[in-house]
Amino acid sequence: MQVWANEPVAIDEADLEPLVEGAEPITEGHWNKRLTSFQKLIFMKMLMEEKVVFAVTDFVVQKMGKRFIENPPVNIDMLYEDMNSRTPLVFILSTGSDPMASFLRFARERDYSDRVQAISLGQGQGPIAEKMMSAAMESGDWIFLQNCHLAKSWMLSLETIVKTYAEPSTQIHNDFRLFLSSMPAPFFPVTVLQNSVKVTNEPPKGLRSNIRKAFADMDAAYFNDHILGMNWRKIVFGICFFHAVIQERKKFGPLGWNIRYEFNDPDRECALQNLKLFCTDEIPWDTLVYITGEITYGGRVTDNWDQRCLRTILKSFFAENTLADDYVYSQSGIYYCPKKDSIQEFREYIENLPIIDNPEIFGMHENANLMFQITETNALTTTILNVQPRMSAGGAGKSNDEIVYELADSILAKLLDALDLEQARADMFEPDAKGRINSLTTVLQQEVARFNKLLKVIKSTLKELQKAIKGLVVMSEQLELIYKAFLNKQVPKQWETAAYPSLKPLASWVKDLVLRIDFIKNWVVHGMPRSFWLSGFFFPQGFLTGVLQNYARKYDYPIDVLGFHFHVLPVYRDQDEWSVAMATIKFGEELEMDQKTPAPDDGVYVHGLFLDAASWNDSANALADAKPGEMNPGMPMIHMEPKMNFTPPEEDYICPLYKTAARAGVLSTTGHSTNFVVSIHLPTSQHQDYWISMGTAMLTQPEK
Numbered sequence: 061m062q063v064w065a066n067e068p069v070a071i072d073e074a075d076l077e078p079l080v081e082g083a084e085p086i087t088e089g090h091w092n093k094r095l096t097s098f099q100k101l102i103f104m105k106m107l108m109e110e111k112v113v114f115a116v117t118d119f120v121v122q123k124m125g126k127r128f129i130e131n132p133p134v135n136i137d138m139l140y141e142d143m144n145s146r147t148p149l150v151f152i153l154s155t156g157s158d159p160m161a162s163f164l165r166f167a168r169e170r171d172y173s174d175r176v177q178a179i180s181l182g183q184g185q186g187p188i189a190e191k192m193m194s195a196a197m198e199s200g201d202w203i204f205l206q207n208c209h210l211a212k213s214w215m216l217s218l219e220t221i222v223k224t225y226a227e228p229s230t231q232i233h234n235d236f237r238l239f240l241s242s243m244p245a246p247f248f249p250v251t252v253l254q255n256s257v258k259v260t261n262e263p264p265k266g267l268r269s270n271i272r273k274a275f276a277d278m279d280a281a282y283f284n285d286h287i288l289g290m291n292w293r294k295i296v297f298g299i300c301f302f303h304a305v306i307q308e309r310k311k312f313g314p315l316g317w318n319i320r321y322e323f324n325d326p327d328r329e330c331a332l333q334n335l336k337l338f339c340t341d342e343i344p345w346d347t348l349v350y351i352t353g354e355i356t357y358g359g360r361v362t363d364n365w366d367q368r369c370l371r372t373i374l375k376s377f378f379a380e381n382t383l384a385d386d387y388v389y390s391q392s393g394i395y396y397c398p399k400k401d402s403i404q405e406f407r408e409y410i411e412n413l414p415i416i417d418n419p420e421i422f423g424m425h426e427n428a429n430l431m432f433q434i435t436e437t438n439a440l441t442t443t444i445l446n447v448q449p450r451m452s453a454g455g456a457g458k459s460n461d462e463i464v465y466e467l468a469d470s471i472l473a474k475l476l477d478a479l480d481l482e483q484a485r486a487d488m489f490e491p492d493a494k495g496r497i498n499s500l501t502t503v504l505q506q507e508v509a510r511f512n513k514l515l516k517v518i519k520s521t522l523k524e525l526q527k528a529i530k531g532l533v534v535m536s537e538q539l540e541l542i543y544k545a546f547l548n549k550q551v552p553k554q555w556e557t558a559a560y561p562s563l564k565p566l567a568s569w570v571k572d573l574v575l576r577i578d579f580i581k582n583w584v585v586h587g588m589p590r591s592f593w594l595s596g597f598f599f600p601q602g603f604l605t606g607v608l609q610n611y612a613r614k615y616d617y618p619i620d621v622l623g624f625h626f627h628v629l630p631v632y633r634d635q636d637e638w639s640v641a642m643a644t645i646k647f648g649e650e651l652e653m654d655q656k657t658p659a660p661d662d663g664v665y666v667h668g669l670f671l672d673a674a675s676w677n678d679s680a681n682a683l684a685d686a687k688p689g690e691m692n693p694g695m696p697m698i699h700m701e702p703k704m705n706f707t708p709p710e711e712d713y714i715c716p717l718y719k720t721a722a723r724a725g726v727l728s729t730t731g732h733s734t735n736f737v738v739s740i741h742l743p744t745s746q747h748q749d750y751w752i753s754m755g756t757a758m759l760t761q762p763e764k
Contacts, residue, residue, distance in 0.1 A: 097119055097122055098119070101115055101116065105437075105441070109434055109437045110430050116440065117129050135162075136163060136166040137166065139259055144237075145225075145232045145236045146225040147225075148222065148238040148239065149237070149238070149240070149256060149259070150241070150256045150258045151239070151241040151242075151259060151260075152242065152243075152244060152258060152260045153241055154243075155310075155320065158325055158326065160178070160204070160206065160241075161277065161325060163239065167202065175199075175200070175202060176201070176202045177192050177196060177203055178203075178205075178206060179192060179204075179205060180206040181206065181210050181214065185211060185214075186211055189214075190217065193221060193238065196233075196236055197232050198233060200236050201236065203236075203237070205218075208241065208248060209242045209243040209245040212245075212247050215247055215248060215249050218249060218252065219249035219251050219252055222256075225255070240256070265311075266308065266415065267301075267308055267395075267413065267421065268411075268413040270303070270304035271301060271410050272407070272411070273325075274303065274325075275406060275410060276407075278332075280402075280403045282336070283403040283406070284401070284402055284403055287341055290399065290401075291383050292335075292339065293400070293406070294382060294383055295335060295339070295343065295378065295382075296332060296335060298377040298397065299328065299331050299335065299378060300332075301377050302373065302376075302378055303323065303331070305373060305377070305422060306323055306357065306373060307323050308417060308422070309373075311432050312422070312431060312432050312755070313431065313432065313435050314721060314723040314755070315428050315431055315673055316428075317366050318724050319362060319366060319724050321360045321366070322360070323357065323360065327357055327360075330356050331352050331357070334348065334351055334352065334356065345379065345380050349374065349378065352374060352378060353370060357370060358370055358371075363724075363733060368752060369752055372752040375749070376753070382397070385399070389421060390421045391420060392418070394414065394421075395413070395421050423749075423750070427688065427689065427690070430689065430691070460547060463546075463547065464525070464529060464547065465526055468525055468526050468546070471570055472519065474574050475515060475574065478512045479508045479511055479512055479577065480584070481505065483584055483585050485585075485586075485587050488504075488587060488588075489501060499606035499607075499610045500588060500607070502606065503603050504580070504583055504584065506598075506599070506602060507598050508584065510598040510599070511580060511598060513558065514555075514558050514598075515577070517555065518558075521538075521539070521542055521552070521555070524539060525543065528543075529543075538554060541553060542554060546566070549566045550565065550566055551566050551569045560597075560598050560599075560719070561719045561725070561735060562720060563722060563761075565764065572761065576596040578639045579593050580596070582642045586642070586645075590651075590653075590654040590657055590659060591654075591666060592664055592665065592667075593666075594666040594667070594668055594669060594760055595761050596668065600737050601737055607664050607702065608622045608702050611662055611702035612702075614662075621704050622702050622706075623703060623705075624663070624700045624701065624703070624706070624738070624740075625700075625701045626699070626700060626740050626742070627699040627701060628681060628696055628697075628743075629697045629698065629699055630678065630681070630696060631657060631696055632667075632694065632697070633667040633668075633697055635667070638653070657697070660699055663700050664700055665698070666697065667695075668760065668761075669695040670694055670695060670761070670762050671695055671756070671758055671759075672691075672692055672721060672755070672756065672758065673686055673751075673754045673756045673757070674751065674756040675693045676695055676696065678696070680745070681743060683742050683743070683744040683746070683756070691762070691763075692759060692762035692763070695758065709741065709743075711743075712741040712742055712743055712744065713744045713748050714748065715739065715741070715751070715757060717737040718733075718736055718737065718757055718760070719737060719761070720759065720760070721759055721763045722735060723735055723736075
């Protein structure tokens with residue numbers, strides 16, 4: 061197995077330079093000779109987890125052969141030879157794939173178009189499909205049942221029908237064929253799978269493959285012969301490139317889209333048909349941009365921030381300025397619309413596009429590729445862990461029971477039994493002239509109640525788990541799940557349900573919980589902190605509302621016209637250090653770090669936020685490009701100052717703040733995800749579109 065040059069496997073600093081700049085494989089060092097292939101995988105997981113998938117690929121090739129990592133060339137002609145009137149063909153779908161176009165093309169080649177019957181299954185479609193199948197068995201027609209995963213209740217009937225095909229007494233026309241398509245679903249009949257030809261139909265991966273498929277399916281006359289000439293070919297190429305880009309952005313996870321949308325080939329075909337419909341002797345840009353961005357593609361997009369991103373990407377590939385002779389799609393100039401006159405010449409240009417997509421074509425930083433690779437690694441390791449049997453350790457090592465019991469003991473020792481509001485300072489509950497308690501005190505009470513509820517769940521489940529390990533109580537299904545989660549270093553689902561959103565593994569999650577509880581406890585005992593740890597709130601949106609409510613009461617303003625003016629301060633605050641410092645002060649004393657930061661007249665200071673897909677330039681006090689390999693750099697303290705009818709400066713970037721790096725959550729009635737906290741305007745020297753394409757956002761907590 062080779063270790064590639066951008067992987068920091070060496071410890072000596074003198075060796076780090078070529079690791080970043082070079083591209084030649086490095087196989088030097090005693091570790092490469094002493095470790096087995098599998099030990100090298102473990103080595104890679106520890107030091108450079110984003111490269112684990114590549115390392116596993118090398119491992120499989122070395123141990124099993126190259127054919128186990130390559131998709132065999134398959135087309136419907138080959139599959140048709142393996143099926144017959146009694147053996148169906150099942151297309152196992154993946155997001156973005158649609159075998160229908162290829163199927164219809166195959167039917168035309170066989171002169172069978174007039175004898176094809178297709179139906180998309182769903183509510184009430186089962187009985188109709190049965191009648192179609194019954195008639196086709198006699199006439200010899202082809203039946204295509206699409207989206208079987210949408211007809212769960214009818215799958216038992218389908219299984220019964222397909223079983224009869226294997227019986228010699230069943231009369232079936234020799235030309236009859238049954239085609240099925242379904243997303244992976246646990247209720248799909250096993251009998252049907254066992255007695256059928258199966259094929260996975262995945263969409264093309266990579267920009268080149270995606271655009272190549274678009275031009276392979278395109279009619280030459282449609283592309284070549286139009287009154288607009290070269291402008292026509294540019295807008296058609298732009299739509300195809302735009303379609304490929306928004307599909308490929310999905311691989312970057314939340315950096316690409318907050319929600320994974322199922323953009324597919326019919327969307328592109330619809331957009332191209334709209335071009336043909338509206339473009340005569342001129343291009344109605346306003347109409348086409350609206351239809352394409354808000355309806356054809358925008359109709360699928362449900363998240364407000366994703367809609368903003370979609371409109372921004374569309375401007376790069378489908379706008380009047382893209383018709384200029386010197387216009388390029390990327391800063392490097394690698395991607396552009398060629399000045400060619402025929403579809404064949406465009407196809408030749410497409411074949412010469414890079415096989416591996418550079419993040420720049422997506423408007424993204426090179427760190428986006430690292431994030432994608434880390435996500436792939438996590439998905440792989442999680443799958444492996446989930447299929448592992450529960451085994452006891454042998455030899456002198458600790459058993460699983462001992463490991464879990466000790467871990468439960470360790471967690472119990474770190475947590476308080478409960479937060480006690482009786483310890484709170486009396487002045488926190490003093491009403492104002494109108495008899496109203498400070499809104500932030502109300503927020504504190506709510507946070508205490510939420511954390512106490514979570515502590516109760518954690519403590520009770522841990523004690524029950526220890527009893528079950530001792531054999532004092534039955535190991536229930538819920539306790540079994542917690543037991544397995546502990547072995548896999550994961551947060552139990554039962555805790556996640558009772559807790560705040562978090563993507564941290566178990567050890568980091570517990571450490572974070574201890575810090576959160578300590579933050580709330582210090583607030584209760586010592587009063588409001590000089591700077592609030594926004595990441596430490598169970599429900600940060602409630603805290604922000606409390607700040608606005610205090611301001612509205614102070615100046616008798618209506619709260620619904622208030623907004624925040626954000627001032628980034630040249631001060632950093634680490635919550636770990638703050639927590640340690642608070643443990644040493646006595647009642648009434650003030651921290652040295654607080655003495656250097658006078659309290660604001662209005663609003664609050666907050667800290668503990670992180671940037672995603674960007675960094676902060678302290679000298680310029682503005683957003684800057686992310687540094688290579690630095691995924692979530694910390695932000696300085698921010699003064700959140702309430703103002704009435706405030707409008708952010710146009711040159712600032714409106715940056716969404718999310719609770720976790722997943723960004724997605726349950727869509728609320730406001731059009732925002734429940735993971736969304738607030739939008740923060742940040743100074744920048746770049747245009748907003750630059751950061752929107754980059755996927756730049758702020759987080760209350762990094763992933764680890």
